[in-house]
Amino acid sequence: MAYVIRRILATVPVMAVVAVIVFLLIHLSPGDPAALIAGDLATAEDIQRLHVALGLDQPLWQQFFLWAGKLFRGDLGTSLFTQVPVTSLLAQRVEPTLSIAVLTMGLSIAVAIPMGVLAAYKAGTWIDRVVMVFAVLAFSVPVFLVGYLLIYGFAVQLHWLPVQGYTRLSSGLWPWLRSLILPCVNLALVYIALITRMTRATVLEVLHEDYIRTARAKGLGVMPVLGHALRNAAIPIATTVGVGIALLIGGVVVTETVFAIPGIGRLVIDSVQHHDYPVIQSVLLLSAGTYVLINLLIDLSYRLFDPRIRY
Amino acid sequence: MRPQGKHEMSDTTSSTRPAGASAPASSTPHAPVGANAAIAADAGIAAAIEAPPSLRWRWLRKHPTLILGIVLLLLIAALSLAAPWIATHNPTAINPLQRLKPASSEHWFGTDALGRDVFSRAVWGGRVSLIVAISVAVLSTVLGVALGLTAGFVRWADSIIMRIMDGLMAIPDILLAIALMAVIQASLSTVILAITIPQVPRVVRLVRSLALTLREQLFVEAAHAIGTRLPVILVRHVLPNIVTPLIVQATFIAATAVLTEAVLSFLGVGVPAQVPSWGNMMAEGRNFVAVAFTVILYPGMLLALTVLAINLMGDGLRDALDPRLANQL
Numbered sequence: 001m002a003y004v005i006r007r008i009l010a011t012v013p014v015m016a017v018v019a020v021i022v023f024l025l026i027h028l029s030p031g032d033p034a035a036l037i038a039g040d041l042a043t044a045e046d047i048q049r050l051h052v053a054l055g056l057d058q059p060l061w062q063q064f065f066l067w068a069g070k071l072f073r074g075d076l077g078t079s080l081f082t083q084v085p086v087t088s089l090l091a092q093r094v095e096p097t098l099s100i101a102v103l104t105m106g107l108s109i110a111v112a113i114p115m116g117v118l119a120a121y122k123a124g125t126w127i128d129r130v131v132m133v134f135a136v137l138a139f140s141v142p143v144f145l146v147g148y149l150l151i152y153g154f155a156v157q158l159h160w161l162p163v164q165g166y167t168r169l170s171s172g173l174w175p176w177l178r179s180l181i182l183p184c185v186n187l188a189l190v191y192i193a194l195i196t197r198m199t200r201a202t203v204l205e206v207l208h209e210d211y212i213r214t215a216r217a218k219g220l221g222v223m224p225v226l227g228h229a230l231r232n233a234a235i236p237i238a239t240t241v242g243v244g245i246a247l248l249i250g251g252v253v254v255t256e257t258v259f260a261i262p263g264i265g266r267l268v269i270d271s272v273q274h275h276d277y278p279v280i281q282s283v284l285l286l287s288a289g290t291y292v293l294i295n296l297l298i299d300l301s302y303r304l305f306d307p308r309i310r311y
Numbered sequence: 312m313r314p315q316g317k318h319e320m321s322d323t324t325s326s327t328r329p330a331g332a333s334a335p336a337s338s339t340p341h342a343p344v345g346a347n348a349a350i351a352a353d354a355g356i357a358a359a360i361e362a363p364p365s366l367r368w369r370w371l372r373k374h375p376t377l378i379l380g381i382v383l384l385l386l387i388a389a390l391s392l393a394a395p396w397i398a399t400h401n402p403t404a405i406n407p408l409q410r411l412k413p414a415s416s417e418h419w420f421g422t423d424a425l426g427r428d429v430f431s432r433a434v435w436g437g438r439v440s441l442i443v444a445i446s447v448a449v450l451s452t453v454l455g456v457a458l459g460l461t462a463g464f465v466r467w468a469d470s471i472i473m474r475i476m477d478g479l480m481a482i483p484d485i486l487l488a489i490a491l492m493a494v495i496q497a498s499l500s501t502v503i504l505a506i507t508i509p510q511v512p513r514v515v516r517l518v519r520s521l522a523l524t525l526r527e528q529l530f531v532e533a534a535h536a537i538g539t540r541l542p543v544i545l546v547r548h549v550l551p552n553i554v555t556p557l558i559v560q561a562t563f564i565a566a567t568a569v570l571t572e573a574v575l576s577f578l579g580v581g582v583p584a585q586v587p588s589w590g591n592m593m594a595e596g597r598n599f600v601a602v603a604f605t606v607i608l609y610p611g612m613l614l615a616l617t618v619l620a621i622n623l624m625g626d627g628l629r630d631a632l633d634p635r636l637a638n639q640l
Contacts, residue, residue: 017478140619142573145611152604250485254574269578272493280490288481
C-alpha cells in the first residue's frame with residue numbers, strides 16, 4: 001500500500017514539470033508572445049489589449065501561479081481563435097480521438113502478442129524472419145504514406161470503405177466502425193511493430209529458462225508452455241505498451257490529418273496555424289496527463305502479472 | 312569505407328583507457344550489466360582489429376543487415392550529394408502546362424501540381440533529410456551526454472535533471488515538436504532544434520544509467536583516489552566506455568529524426584514550404600492522391616528507404632558491437 005501511495009505521489013513532480021514546460025513554451029519564443037498571437041495584421045493597440053487580456057503585463061512567476069490555479073479549477077482558458085472555452089472545444093473533439101486510440105491499442109495487442117510469441121517460438125525460421133522484416137519495415141515507412149496507400153487501395157480503387165471522415169458512434173455501430181477501420185489499421189502498424197519486437201525478445205529470453213525446459217520435458221503441449229512463458233514475459237511487454245502510448249498519441253495527430261477526422265490531433269494542427277496557444281497548451285497537458293496516468297496504472301498492475309512482486 | 316571509421320572509433324576507445332581497465336571491471340563478481348556489456352563489446356572490437364584483414368572482412372560478412380544498411384545509405388547520400396549533376400530539371404521551376412503528369416522519359420517520376428519535376432525535387436530533397444538526420448543525432452547526443460554525465464556524477468544535480476527529463480518525456484515527441492514549431496519561426500535549423508529537444512531525455516537516461524554503473528567500477532574509483540579531476544575522469548575513463556551504446560542510439564535517433572521531419576513538413580509546421588524536402592513534397596501532393604498518387608509515392612518511398620537503411624544499420628551495429636544491448640535499445 002505504501003508503494004501504491006508513493007507511486008501515485010511520484011506523478012506529481014512529473015506533472016508539475018510538464019506544467020512549467022507547457023507554460024514557458026509561449027515565453028520561449030523570441031519576441032513578444034502577444035505580437036505572435038495577434039499575427040502580422042495587428043495594430044499596436046490590439047497587441048496592448050492582448051497583453052492585458054493574457055496577463056502578460058505581470059511578472060512571470062505571478063502569471064504562472066495564476067495560470068496553474070485556473071488549471072486546478074479545471075479552467076483551461078479560452079480559445080483565442082474561436083472564443084470558446086477550451087474544455088468544451090476538447091469535449092467536442094474527444095470522441096473520435098478516444099475511439100481511434102482504444103481501437104488501435106486493442107487491435108495492436110491482439111495482433112502483436114501472438115505474432116511476437118510465434119516469432120520467438122519459431123526463432124531462426126522463415127516465419128521469424130518474415131515477422132521481423134515486417135517489424136523493421138513498419139518502423140521505417142511514414143504513417144501518412146501507408147495511410148494514403150490504404151485510402152488509395154481500399155477506398156478509391158476497391159470502394160470497400162469510406163475515403164475519409166468520421167461517423168459518430170450515435171449514428172450506429174457499423175457506420176462508426178467502418179469509418180475507423182482504415183485509420184486504426186494505419187496507426188496500429190507502427191504500434192504492432194513495437195510490441196511484436198518486444199514480445200519476441202522477452203519471450204525468447206524466457207524460453208531459455210529452466211522451468212520451461214522442465215515443462216517441455218514432462219511432455220506439456222506447445223500452448224501451455226507458451227502460456228507459462230508469456231506470463232513471465234508480461235511485465236516488459238506491458239511496459240512497452242505504456243511507453244508506446246506517447247507514440248500512439250503522436251500518431252493520432254498524423255492519422256487524423258490523413259483521414260480528415262475532426263479529433264484532438266486535428267485541433268492541434270489547426271490551432272498551430274491560428275497561433276491559438278491556450279488550445280495547444282491544453283492538448284499538451286492532456287496528453288502528458290494521459291501518458292502519466294496509463295503508465296501509473298501499468299506500474300500498479302505489475303502485481304497482477306507477477307505475484308512474486310511485493311510492495 | 313565504414314569499417315575504417317569503426318576501426319578508428321574503437322582504436323581511440325582502447326588507447327585512451329588505461330591498459331588494465333577492463334580486466335578488473337570484468338573480474339568483479341557483481342559488475343553491473345551495462346558497463347560489463349560495453350567492456351565486452353570493446354573486447355570484441357579489439358579482437359577484430361588485431362585480427363588479420365581477411366578475418367576482419369569475415370566479421371563484417373557475418374552482419375549482412377549492417378552491410379545492407381550502409382550500402383543503401385551510401386547510395387542515398389551519393390544521390391543527394393550529386394543532386395546538381397543528377398537532377399534533370401531545376402527543382403523549383405514551375406511549368407503550368409505540365410501539371411500532374413505521370414512518369415515519362417522527360418519527367419522520370421512525373422510532375423507535381425505546379426508542373427515541377429518530381430525526380431529532381433526528390434533528389435534535392437534527400438539533402439534536407441540527411442542534414443536533419445545527422446544534425447539531430449549529433450546534437451541530441453552531445454546534449455544528452457553532457458546532461459547524463461552530470462546527472463550520473465554530480466549528486467545534487469541528478470534529481471533536478473532527471474525530473475525535467477521525466478517531464479519532457481511525458482509529452483509525446485511529435486506533439487512537443489509541433490508545439491515548439493508553433494512558437495518559433497520555421498526554418499531548417501529550428502526544425503532540427505524542435506526534433507532534437509524531445510530526443511534529448513532518451514540519451515540522458517541511457518548515459519546516466521551507464522554512468523551510475525561505471526561510477527562504481529574500480530578503474531574510476533582508482534582515478535578518483537589518485538586525485539584525477541572529475542572532467543578528466545569523464546573524458547578519459549567514462550566516455551570511451553559509453554561510446555558503443557551511444558553510437559547505436561544515435562543511429563536510431565537519426566532514423567526517428569528523418570521520419571519526424573517528414574511528419575512536421577507534412578502537417579505544415581516543418582521546413583518552409585519553398586524548400587523541396589520529401590515531407591513538403593508529400594504535403595503538397597496529398598490533395599491530389601486520387602489523381603496523381605505518384606507525387607507522394609516517390610518521395611515517400613525514398614524516405615522509407617532512407618529510414619530503413621538507417622534502422623538496418625542501427626540493428627546491425629547493435630548486433631555487431633554488442634548483442635546485449637538488444638533489450639535496452
